[in-house]
Amino acid sequence: MDSSVRAIAWRQIRPGVLVAGQGLAVAALSLTTNLALFVLSVVSLALIPALGIGFALFPAVTVLVRASLTLQRRLSRSSGAPIGSPYGPTPAGARIGTWRRFRWVVTDAATWRDFAWLVPGAITGAGCLLAFALPLYGLEGILFVPLVLYLTVDWYGYGVFWPMDNLVKAWLAAPQGWLILAAGLAVAPWLLWLHFRFAGFFLAPTRAQELALRVRHLTASRADTIDTQAAELRRIERDLHDGAQARLVALRMSIGLAEQLLADDPAAAQRLLSEAQETSGHALAELRHLVRGIYPPVLAERGLDGAVQALALAVPLPVELDVRLAGSPPAAVESAAYFAVAEALTNVTKHSGASRAWIHVSFADGSLTMVVGDDGRGGATVDAGTGLAGVRRRLAAFDGTMTVTSPPGGPTVVTMELPCELSSPRPARG
Template identity: 65%
Template sequence: METKSWVRDGIHAVAGGLLAMLLSITNLPLLVLWLIALALSPVAGIGLIALPFMTVVLRARIDLQRRLAARSGVQIPRPYAPRPASAPPGGWRRYRWILTDPATWRDIAWLVPGAIIGVALGVVSLVLALYGIEGIILLPLWLYLGTDWYGYGLFWPIESFSEGLLALPQGVVILAVGLTAAPWLRWLDARFAKLLLAPTRAAELRLRVAHLTVSRADTVDAQAAELRRIERDLHDGAQARLVSLGMTIGLAEQLLDRDPEHVRKLLAEAREASGAALVELRHLVRGIHPPVLAERGLDGAVRALALSLPLPVGVEVELPGRPETPVESAAYFVVAEALTNVVRHSRARTASVTIRHDDGRLAMVVRDDGVGGADPRGGTGLRGIARRLAAFDGTMALSSPPGGPTVVSMELPCVLSSPRISPSSGTV
C-alpha cells in the first residue's frame, strides 16, 4: 500500500508540475494586459472598467496557484482587503480599492519570478519522469521497430541490444528518482509562491479583525437565541407548572374546612406538580451548564452523555488537565450537538468520540458509520457548532461522503490546568 501511495503521489506531483508549468506561461500575458489596463487609467471611461476586470482575472489566476500549493501541503490564505460596501464594478472606489491594496502589488511582483520558478521546476519533474519512462520502454520499442533503427530514442539513443539492456534498470532508477523528487519540487514551488502571495503581518491583522467581527456578531446572535430559548422554556415549562401549583394550593385553602378529602387530593396533585417543575428546572440548568461537567469535568460529562444515547458510543479522552470553564463548556456542547446529529440524521449503528490536547489546542473528533452526506448548509446543527467554536477562535472540518463515514473534526485553542496523574481512555 505504501508503494502504491508513493507512486500515486509522485504521478500526481508530476501532473501538478505540468499544470503549474502551463499556468506559468500565462503569467507574462496577464502582466502585460494588467499594465496596459493601468496605463489606460487616465482614460476614465476605459481604465475604471479595464483595470478592475483584469484584476479579477489576475486574482483568479493567483487563486489557482493557491489551490496548487494547498495540494502540496502549503496553505496560502487570501490576503485581499474587503471590497467597499458600495463599490460598483467600474466605479472610482473600486479602482482605488484595487490600487491601495498591497496584496495587488504583491501579486504583480510574483508573476515574473513565479513563472520562471514554475516553468523550471515543472520541466525538471516532467523530464525526469519522461527520461525514466523512455529508458524502460526503449529496448522493447527498439526490438519491435527493428534493429536497423540505430540511434532510436529522444533522450536516450541506443545502438545495440546490450545498450538497451542497460537502459532498462537505469530507466527504473531515474523514474523512481523523478517520482520521489516531484512532490518536493512542487513543495518548493508552493513555498516560493507563499513568500509573495501570503498575507503580510498587516494583512493578517486586518483579516483577523474581520474574522473577529464576524465571530463576535455570531456570538451575540447565539447568546440572544440562547436567552430566548431559556425564557421560552421557563415560560412554557416550569413557570406554567408553578402557576398551576399556586392555583391548586389556593383552591385547597378554600376547601380546607368544607371538603378535607378533596383538599388531600389537591395537595397530592400539588406535590406531583412541584416535582415535575423541579425536574424541568434541572433539565433547564443542564442545558445551561450541566452539573456533571462541573463535577467530573469534560471526560466524565462526555461519558455520561454517551451512556444516555440509544447507540453504542466509544469514548477516548486524553487530557492531562482541565480546560478553562468557558472552553470546557463550549467543548461539551459542540460534542453534544455533533452526537445529537448522529442520532437524528446519520442512521448509524455505532459512533465514537476522541478528545485530545496537543500543542495548545483541544482536538475533538466525532465519527459515525452512518449514511454520510452531511452538509452544513442543510441544517442548523453544524452551523451552530461552527458558530460556537468561532466564538473561541476554534475551527470545524467535516468529511461526510455519501455512504459514510461522517467525521466531524473540531479544534479549540486552550490551556489546560490542574494536571492529572494519568490520562483516561476507554469505551462506553
C-alpha cells in the first residue's frame, strides 16, 4: 500500500483508535479505583465515631478520590461532554489531621457528590470497556483468527498442509472482522459520550459552585490585571527614563554647547549639531517603538486581520494564514489579541525548531478564536518560561482562555479565545 494511502487511512481511523484507548483507560479507572476508593471512604467514615482515626483518614481518602476523578474529568474533554472541576482551593492552614481540614471536607458538597458517583461510575465505566473490546475483537477476526486459529499445519511427513475447510473459514472471518472493527470504531465515541454525560450529573459543578468559582476566577484575574498594568507602567517609565529621556537630555546639552561655540568655533558647533540631529533620530525611533508596545499603529491602520498578516510576514518561515472576521473587535480586545498572536509567533521562532506554522483567526458565538500552531519539536508548556504565561494573564483580563497542546515531537497548537462582539468593518485608509 502506498504511503500516502496509508496516511489517509490512518487519519480516518485515528480518532476511533484514540477513543478506543480512552475507553480502556476509563474502564480501568472505574473498575479499579472507583470501587477501591468507595470501600476506603466507607471504612474511613465508619472509623470516625468508633476510634477517631477516620477524623484524619477520611480527608486523606478524599484527596485520593479527587485525584482519581480529576483524571476522569480530563478524559472527558475529548468526549464531547466535558466536565468542569467543582473544587475550590484548600483553605490556608487546613492540613490533613486538623479540625479545619475535616470540617472543610465534610461541608463541601463536592465531597458527597464524588462519593455518590463512585459505584454508579464503576458500573457505567465498565460499559466503556466495549469501546475497546469491540474494535479489538474485530481486529482479532482480521489478523489473528485467520493466521493462528483457522490455518493449521499437518506434518505427517508430507510438509505443510492447509485444510481447505479452514481456508474457507478464514475467508469468511476476515469480512466479519472488518465489519466488527468498523462498527466498534463508530460506536466507541458514543459509549464514552453517554458515560461522561451521565457522570456530569454527579461530577459537574452546581450552579452555586460555578458562581463561586467564577468569583474566585474574576478576583484572581483582576489581581493579575492590576499587577500586569503596574508592571507595564514601570516598563514604560523605565524605557522613557533610560531611553528617550536620556537622549533628549543629551540633545539639549549638545544644542547648548553648539550655541556657545557658534561664534568662536563654527566647525565644532556644526559637529555638535550633527550629533544632536542623530540623537534626535534615535530618540524618535525609541518613542515610536514605545508607542508600538502600547497600541501598534498597524492595528489602527489595517485592523486585526491586516496586523496579523504583517506579523506572519515577519516570521522567517512559511506561515499559513486564515483570518475570517466580519468586523472589528473592540480596541482593547483587538490589542490583546494582536499581542497574544505576536507572542505565540515569537515562541515558534525562538523555541519550536519548526519548518512551518499556521495562524487561524475566526469569530463565532460571541468569541474571537485565535489558533497558532507549528510542526516543531513540541513540549511547550505555559510554565516553561516561554512567554505563554504572560499571554494567559493578558487574556484573563478580558475573561479569555488559552489552551496549549504540545506533545513531545509536536505539533504545538496554542488556542486562544476572547469573548467579545464585532463592530462594522473598519474602513480602509487611502
